[in-house]
Amino acid sequence: MAFDIEMIKKVYEQFPSRVEAARKLVGKPLTLTEKILYAHLWEGLATQVQQRGKSYVDFAPDRVAMQDATAQMALLQFMQAGRPTVALPSTVHCDHLIQAETGATQDLAKAKSQNKEVYDFLASVSDKYGIGFWKPGAGIIHQVVLESYAFPGGLMIGTDSHTVNAGGLGMVAIGVGGADACDVMAGLAWELKFPKLIGVKLTGKLSGWTSAKDVILKVAGILTVKGGTGAIVEYFGDGAESISCTGKGTICNMGAEIGATTSVFGYDKKMADYLNGTGREMIAKLADNISEHLTGDAEVYSSPEKYFDQVIEINLSELEPHINGPFTPDLAFPISKFAAAVKENNWPAQLEVGLIGSCTNSSYEDISRSASVANQAVEMGLNAKSEFTITPGSELVRFTIERDGYLDTFGKMGGVVLANACGPCIGQWARHTSDPTKKNSIITSFNRNFAKRNDGNPNTHSFVASPEIVTALAIAGDLTFNPLTDYLTNSRGEKIKLAEPKGIEMPLKGFAVEDAGYQAPAKDGSSVVVKVDANSDRLQLLDAFNAWEGTDLHNLKLLIKAKGKCTTDHISMAGPWLKYRGHLDNISNNMLIGALNFFNEKTNSVKNQLTGVYDEVPKVQRAYKAAGIGSIVVGDENYGEGSSREHAAMEPRFLGVRAVLVKSFARIHETNLKKQGMLALTFSNTADYDKIKEDDSIDIIGLKSFTPGVPLTLELNHANGSKDEITVNHTYNAQQIEWFKSGGALNIIRMAQV
Numbered sequence: 001m002a003f004d005i006e007m008i009k010k011v012y013e014q015f016p017s018r019v020e021a022a023r024k025l026v027g028k029p030l031t032l033t034e035k036i037l038y039a040h041l042w043e044g045l046a047t048q049v050q051q052r053g054k055s056y057v058d059f060a061p062d063r064v065a066m067q068d069a070t071a072q073m074a075l076l077q078f079m080q081a082g083r084p085t086v087a088l089p090s091t092v093h094c095d096h097l098i099q100a101e102t103g104a105t106q107d108l109a110k111a112k113s114q115n116k117e118v119y120d121f122l123a124s125v126s127d128k129y130g131i132g133f134w135k136p137g138a139g140i141i142h143q144v145v146l147e148s149y150a151f152p153g154g155l156m157i158g159t160d161s162h163t164v165n166a167g168g169l170g171m172v173a174i175g176v177g178g179a180d181a182c183d184v185m186a187g188l189a190w191e192l193k194f195p196k197l198i199g200v201k202l203t204g205k206l207s208g209w210t211s212a213k214d215v216i217l218k219v220a221g222i223l224t225v226k227g228g229t230g231a232i233v234e235y236f237g238d239g240a241e242s243i244s245c246t247g248k249g250t251i252c253n254m255g256a257e258i259g260a261t262t263s264v265f266g267y268d269k270k271m272a273d274y275l276n277g278t279g280r281e282m283i284a285k286l287a288d289n290i291s292e293h294l295t296g297d298a299e300v301y302s303s304p305e306k307y308f309d310q311v312i313e314i315n316l317s318e319l320e321p322h323i324n325g326p327f328t329p330d331l332a333f334p335i336s337k338f339a340a341a342v343k344e345n346n347w348p349a350q351l352e353v354g355l356i357g358s359c360t361n362s363s364y365e366d367i368s369r370s371a372s373v374a375n376q377a378v379e380m381g382l383n384a385k386s387e388f389t390i391t392p393g394s395e396l397v398r399f400t401i402e403r404d405g406y407l408d409t410f411g412k413m414g415g416v417v418l419a420n421a422c423g424p425c426i427g428q429w430a431r432h433t434s435d436p437t438k439k440n441s442i443i444t445s446f447n448r449n450f451a452k453r454n455d456g457n458p459n460t461h462s463f464v465a466s467p468e469i470v471t472a473l474a475i476a477g478d479l480t481f482n483p484l485t486d487y488l489t490n491s492r493g494e495k496i497k498l499a500e501p502k503g504i505e506m507p508l509k510g511f512a513v514e515d516a517g518y519q520a521p522a523k524d525g526s527s528v529v530v531k532v533d534a535n536s537d538r539l540q541l542l543d544a545f546n547a548w549e550g551t552d553l554h555n556l557k558l559l560i561k562a563k564g565k566c567t568t569d570h571i572s573m574a575g576p577w578l579k580y581r582g583h584l585d586n587i588s589n590n591m592l593i594g595a596l597n598f599f600n601e602k603t604n605s606v607k608n609q610l611t612g613v614y615d616e617v618p619k620v621q622r623a624y625k626a627a628g629i630g631s632i633v634v635g636d637e638n639y640g641e642g643s644s645r646e647h648a649a650m651e652p653r654f655l656g657v658r659a660v661l662v663k664s665f666a667r668i669h670e671t672n673l674k675k676q677g678m679l680a681l682t683f684s685n686t687a688d689y690d691k692i693k694e695d696d697s698i699d700i701i702g703l704k705s706f707t708p709g710v711p712l713t714l715e716l717n718h719a720n721g722s723k724d725e726i727t728v729n730h731t732y733n734a735q736q737i738e739w740f741k742s743g744g745a746l747n748i749i750r751m752a753q754v
């Protein structure tokens with residue numbers, strides 16, 4: 001599982017001089033976020049400083065982490081780049097595909113059999129290209145990364161939104177789409193708009209029932225699910241230094257729920273303790289040597305309002321435990337107000353299941369605090385009234401907490417230990433319920449609680465709290481129970497008040513594990529064969545897309561003129577389609593099936609211009625492809641908003657759509673289209689959207705002199721013989737025009753390898 005110490009040494013060698021140069025150029029003290037970002041610029045500090053806030057800046061990340069669901073397409077694409085190995089340390093983690101049903105052993109065995117072809121592919125592709133592979137059961141990506149790979153001052157990207165967890169160990173860690181991961185592994189820069197900065201000053205000290213989770217539950221209440229959009233949240237102050245490293249991880253992890261790009265804490269003693277406790281003394285020593293650079297400048301933290309776009313202050317000594325939900329993580333209640341809210345809103349007070357763990361909250365500290373609560377129940381004759389599950393974040397944690405007796409304690413309380421995997425947190429939960437139509441309540445120590453997130457049931461009211469509060473409420477079986485003030489009655493009829501939880505940050509006997517579940521890649525992977533069954537319906541090797549034919553594009557059929565919102569979900573739906581993420585042909589059968597056709601106000605119903613018959617969008621497009629005819633998709637404002645899902649760009653490319661013409665793009669989707677060798681165009685005059693008719697054949701003129709900043713022309717050939725000519729804009733730079741001409745960015749990388 002070796003972390004790459006040489007890479008970290010290199011980062012730390014350059015860090016101070018880069019930070020000092022940036023400070024001089026910017027002409028003011030720097031936040032930690034700025035230091036890390038400036039230290040990881042791809043090139044040209046001066047230019048990038050000028051670009052700050054205006055445009056996208058190129059960065060050079062240190063690591064890539066991928067979870068199994070998103071890694072499939074990222075790695076299938078990476079194979080197209082023709083590189084012998086990945087350009088930077090990268091890992092794959094098998095955590096999302098394991099369904100929780102009975103308990104760890106049985107569930108893991110079932111997942112290994114059901115997902116064998118996916119695991120075999122990921123293991124072999126990792127082996128071949130120098131990627132560390134964490135087997136199913138090894139743990140959840142973010143917990144494993146925190147334990148093994150995160151380091152203060154580093155920059156990491158990961159194909160999962162909770163990649164941000166590594167901010168707890170002082171890393172700027174950001175969730176991205178598979179296309180970005182692929183490019184970075186292939187040796188390209190990674191671009192990000194320089195974020196806004198939100199400072200959160202923590203004073204005081206956590207105590208009693210209050211834990212790190214309550215900090216982020218409180219912040220979510222203040223900032224709401226949108227408040228962190230486009231911003232990096234930086235925590236500082238005495239209070240920050242008093243929180244354990246894993247507690248910091250919890251806070252950063254759930255920063256995804258306020259829409260933040262990421263969150264980060266400065267390097268401190270707690271981080272050094274965690275590095276030392278997890279066998280990374282060398283990193284702690286290196287970090288100690290440059291510690292002043294691994295935190296924000298003193299002037300910034302003493303006058304934060306001058307340096308952050310927004311500042312929030314929280315006194316940890318006054319912070320109450322919180323419970324957030326249902327259906328949104330920003331509906332925050334201090335526990336003293338929660339019972340009244342339950343009654344007022346008529347939320348089901350009976351608590352059916354309490355679930356602790358996940359990548360957010362399964363540290364040794366979390367588990368020991370929860371176990372101290374569970375132990376009281378066991379010793380005082382209290383039977384847990386709700387079902388109770390424990391999801392360890394990694395095998396390292398699971399093995400250690402088993403050795404130290406905590407799993408035994410949970411077992412005595414009636415708890416069921418689930419696999420070290422995402423399980424109920426991502427809806428991989430075969431929940432036992434007699435009546436799914438009944439309104440019901442569950443509480444978790446996870447992060448997301450949108451409708452249907454955990455069990456797919458819209459009637460489930462899911463609340464989020466710290467693991468110790470979840471444990472106490474599961475014992476009570478009652479959502480209105482407040483362990484700080486209320487009493488329970490045990491089997492002997494005695495009134496019991498639970499004592500405050502007690503935790504241990506780091507195991508006194510150290511962490512231990514027999515088999516962490518890591519598979520190192522082959523030293524020379526050149527002879528390793530990537531395993532993909534030719535008959536698989538879940539995986540398919542990709543073929544390179546064709547290069548541009550060198551002419552203007554003529555006779556493109558209008559596939560669909562989408563009306564209104566058209567997000568990546570409308571373009572490439574999730575849900576049952578997720579299982580085809582590694583099979584471009586199969587997943588393309590969901591292309592644009594959620595988009596509303598302007599002409600008939602229906603979804604997944606467009607006119608096949610060859611037959612005049614209405615049919616499903618992918619079927620019509622496949623008919624055009626079979627006839628060797630290109631097509632064009634027309635859309636409205638902010639087309640492609642939502643996620644960075646690359647399938648939304650790959651599917652139209654694969655099925656033969658040549659251009660997407662819209663009023664405006666969501667930027668990531670626009671870039672994804674460019675990367676796939678598509679034409680991403682915008683109306684110069686948005687009113688021209690109305691000129692597009694259902695039976696149009698469209699020519700795109702000017703491609704032979706395709707130049708940055710120069711618009712193209714579209715000729716709309718209407719069915720009645722009339723024509724319209726419109727001007728369309730694009731944002732292709734010289735490099736992106738080469739992507740178009742070569743048939744996609746990966747074709748260029750591959751050609752450069754030859």
Ligand code: SF4
Pocket residue numbers: 095140141142160162358359360421422425426446447
């Ligand atoms: S445990 Fe939940 S939040 Fe964490 S990676 Fe898995 S699905 Fe995402």
